[in-house]
Amino acid sequence: MTSPEREMINELLKAGCGDFVVCGGARNAGLVALLEAAEGLQVWKHFEERGAAFFALGRAKDHGRPCAVVTTSGTAVAECLPAVIEAHYTCLPLIVLSADRPEEFRGSGAPQVIEQEGIFGNYAARSLQEWDGHGPLHLNVPLEEVTVEFEEWTAEVEGFLPTRLSFEVRSLRDFLDDGVFRGILAMVGGLEPEDREDVFYFLRELGIPVIADVNSGIREALGDLLVAEGAFTGNLPGRILRLGEVPAGRLWRDLEDHPSTEVLSVCRNGLPGLARESKVIRAGVGRVIRGLGPAEKIGDVRDDFLKARPFFGLVDEKLEALPDSEPGLVNLLSVYATTGESLFVGNSLPIREWNDFGQRDTPYARVFANRGANGIDGQLSTWLGATAETPDSWGVFGDLTTLYDLAAPAMLSQVEQSGRVLVVINNGGGRIFDKLPRLSGLTGKQREAIVQPQKVCLQSWAAMWGMDYLKIDKREGFDDFETGTKTLVVEVIPDDSQSAEF
Ligand SMILES: Cc1ncc(C[n+]2csc(CCOP(=O)(O)OP(=O)(O)O)c2C)c(N)n1
Ligand SMILES: [Mg+2]
Numbered sequence: 001m002t003s004p005e006r007e008m009i010n011e012l013l014k015a016g017c018g019d020f021v022v023c024g025g026a027r028n029a030g031l032v033a034l035l036e037a038a039e040g041l042q043v044w045k046h047f048e049e050r051g052a053a054f055f056a057l058g059r060a061k062d063h064g065r066p067c068a069v070v071t072t073s074g075t076a077v078a079e080c081l082p083a084v085i086e087a088h089y090t091c092l093p094l095i096v097l098s099a100d101r102p103e104e105f106r107g108s109g110a111p112q113v114i115e116q117e118g119i120f121g122n123y124a125a126r127s128l129q130e131w132d133g134h135g136p137l138h139l140n141v142p143l144e145e146v147t148v149e150f151e152e153w154t155a156e157v158e159g160f161l162p163t164r165l166s167f168e169v170r171s172l173r174d175f176l177d178d179g180v181f182r183g184i185l186a187m188v189g190g191l192e193p194e195d196r197e198d199v200f201y202f203l204r205e206l207g208i209p210v211i212a213d214v215n216s217g218i219r220e221a222l223g224d225l226l227v228a229e230g231a232f233t234g235n236l237p238g239r240i241l242r243l244g245e246v247p248a249g250r251l252w253r254d255l256e257d258h259p260s261t262e263v264l265s266v267c268r269n270g271l272p273g274l275a276r277e278s279k280v281i282r283a284g285v286g287r288v289i290r291g292l293g294p295a296e297k298i299g300d301v302r303d304d305f306l307k308a309r310p311f312f313g314l315v316d317e318k319l320e321a322l323p324d325s326e327p328g329l330v331n332l333l334s335v336y337a338t339t340g341e342s343l344f345v346g347n348s349l350p351i352r353e354w355n356d357f358g359q360r361d362t363p364y365a366r367v368f369a370n371r372g373a374n375g376i377d378g379q380l381s382t383w384l385g386a387t388a389e390t391p392d393s394w395g396v397f398g399d400l401t402t403l404y405d406l407a408a409p410a411m412l413s414q415v416e417q418s419g420r421v422l423v424v425i426n427n428g429g430g431r432i433f434d435k436l437p438r439l440s441g442l443t444g445k446q447r448e449a450i451v452q453p454q455k456v457c458l459q460s461w462a463a464m465w466g467m468d469y470l471k472i473d474k475r476e477g478f479d480d481f482e483t484g485t486k487t488l489v490v491e492v493i494p495d496d497s498q499s500a501e502f
Contacts (some may be wrong), residue, residue: 005030008097008139009038009155011367015128016160017066017095018042021056021385023049025072027112028099030146032070039154044388044414048407049076053083054378055094055411058385060092061368064192065160066133067385068095074112077119077140082377084136089372090190090245091134091268093162096124100142116140123227133162134268165268165283169291172281175241175264176206176295183237184208185227187252189245190215190371192268195286199243204293208241213248214345215369220362229356231311236261243285246273248351269372304329312360318502319357323475325498326427327357332475333423333492334358339395340421342366344383346397347376348432350425354396366390366470376401380422381407384415392419392483399426400452409465412487420487422467427494429453462489478501 009031021044022032027388035043036151045061046052046145058172059067071077087094098116105113117140124138125131176184186208196217203210203218209227212219219226229249242265246252253262256276263278265271266289270282289295319331324459330353337343343364345351351369368386370379381400387393393416402424412420429451433439439450462469468486470500472478473493481490 003030003149004141004143005151006148008141009034011128011137012066012068012095012097013157015066015131015153016158017068018155019045019056019059019063019065019067020044020070020158021059021067022070023047023052023072023076025076025099026184027101027143027146028070028072028097029396030143030148031097031099031325032263033100033148033150035070037082037149037152038155039152040157040225044411046411048410049079050082050378050476051381051405051408051410053080053094054086054405055385055388055408057083057087057094057370057378058368058382059388060087060094061090061274061382061386062388062390065093066093066137066196068097071099072112073098073100073116074114077116078114081123082373082375083382084123084138084369086372086375086378086382087136089269089271090370092136093133093160094136096120096136096138098138098140102142102144109216133160134165165287167287167291168281168283169288171264171279172241172266172288172292175239175262175279178239184239185237186210186212187240187242187247188212188216188218188240189247189267191217191244192284193217193366195244195284195289196284196347198286198289202289202292202295209248211247212253213245213369214343214351214358215365215367216244217363218368219355219358220360220364223380226316226360228311230315238262239264242266242273248371249355254308261396266448287450310316315357322498324473324495325488325502326425326494327353327430327502328475328491328498329472329494330354330425331357331359332478333396336478336481337396337421338362338364339392340364340394340419341392342368342387342390344368344379344386344393344395346379346395347371347374347402348363348398348401348430349427349435350396350398351403352432373422377404380405381411383410384411387420388415391416392421393424394421396423396425398432399428399454399458400430400432402458403454403456406461409487412465412467417487418485419483421483421490422487423490423492424458425492425494426456426458427499428455429497458489458491 124136383395
């Protein structure tokens with residue numbers, strides 16, 4: 001027997017998708033039932049489509065192959081938009097498979113009928129034929145009637161073969177050759193796991209200074225090459241080579257106003273990440289670097305920047321003097337997290353503070369973040385998807401970021417929980433906005449509307465989802481830290497007055 005449901009699933013299997021997150025509904029019941037009856041597929045269940053789509057994005061981050069979220073018709077489809085956007089900018093193969101009512105229902109106002117066809121606009125390909133595997137795909141299936149199959153069957157998932165990205169090494173070579181005379185700084189944002197080793201050895205051979213974000217996965221391995229971003233304020237080099245995703249720090253944004261610094265980006269999405277003039281190579285970063293062949297040391301350039309090194313010394317002194325400040329506690333967390341198997345760093349201050357204040361000696365086994373559109377939505381869900389099969393996983397999030405994704409722990413019973421640590425840095429709102437110089441003159445009322453201060457305690461939320469809980473408001477609080485078989489929520493409350501001195 002063949003049904004539209006069966007045909008659609010077969011297409012996805014051929015495209016290399018063997019991982020599905022299903023959300024309940026009547027219109028997609030045939031799809032869900034078919035997937036649940038299959039041998040050889042991974043099927044996750046969630047009731048909330050926004051989180052489900054981010055979870056699916058996390059799965060794609062984890063294994064690099066497509067993962068599909070399966071929704072019913074109506075607003076359920078629309079809930080997937082934020083994750084689709086994130087997948088678009090990070091070039092991840094997230095698939096949305098949405099059940100729809102037949103064409104004649106469009107525009108009728110009938111129950112649960114919305115304009116689903118093309119709802120994601122330019123963010124997603126609309127057919128397998130136009131999909132290159134480097135970003136999201138939306139397949140919308142109009143169903144006359146729902147066909148539910150009850151029999152078990154065996155699914156055969158084929159290999160996933162995304163189109164190869166360009167292979168352009170010449171502009172990179174030219175950029176490096178010229179850099180000898182102008183001074184080159186490398187800025188490394190998030191990297192795909194398979195690119196990390198190549199980037200690391202390449203930078204070591206070049207011997208140039210590097211500002212590396214924690215989600216590059218190489219930050220802590222760089223040793224002497226790693227320099228602090230703060231040291232470059234007002235002291236920009238002639239050239240910047242950016243590898244991977246857009247770096248999180250201030251310096252990258254400042255480049256917007258410094259056109260005299262030439263920038264070349266090598267990244268998967270081919271977007272320059274700057275509105276002003278710069279160059280970009282759209283490519284798998286590791287592949288282009290391998291194509292370049294052995295890199296030659298760019299002799300004395302590094303010496304120009306050695307003066308930047310002491311900057312870390314100043315940071316370390318402050319961390320010691322202010323141990324219960326937010327940076328101080330983040331630093332301590334960064335040491336504890338080295339015992340984990342993986343680390344997800346949330347947006348807003350967590351990723352920035354980890355870059356600036358995290359330990360710099362021990363690389364993390366696997367590191368993730370969502371830096372495509374810098375959203376604070378879906379962060380916990382993405383983390384759970386990315387580490388569904390990994391024990392001892394650490395995720396570090398802001399308080400508003402956590403409050404945004406309160407239903408994410410619904411997935412906990414389906415994922416590996418042993419040694420899982422969910423850290424929430426509860427500084428009472430979106431405190432990144434207190435750091436923005438442009439916002440320093442706000443009145444109390446204006447500040448409240450932007451920072452959105454809050455005073456919730458996460459203990460009962462932890463209990464609600466069966467998670468263990470530990471509250472830490474000073475360094476010594478870590479003495480009680482112990483992971484177990486259940487997820488442990490660590491609510492970290494920094495000392496505001498110490499944080500203010502940073
Ligand atoms: C979906 C979404 N809404 C709003 C924002 C704007 N935004 C950026 S950071 C932030 C505050 C986050 O607060 P919290 O998670 O507590 O982190 P903190 O700034 O305190 O580190 C907001 C609202 C965003 N990035 N994404
Ligand atoms: Mg906060």
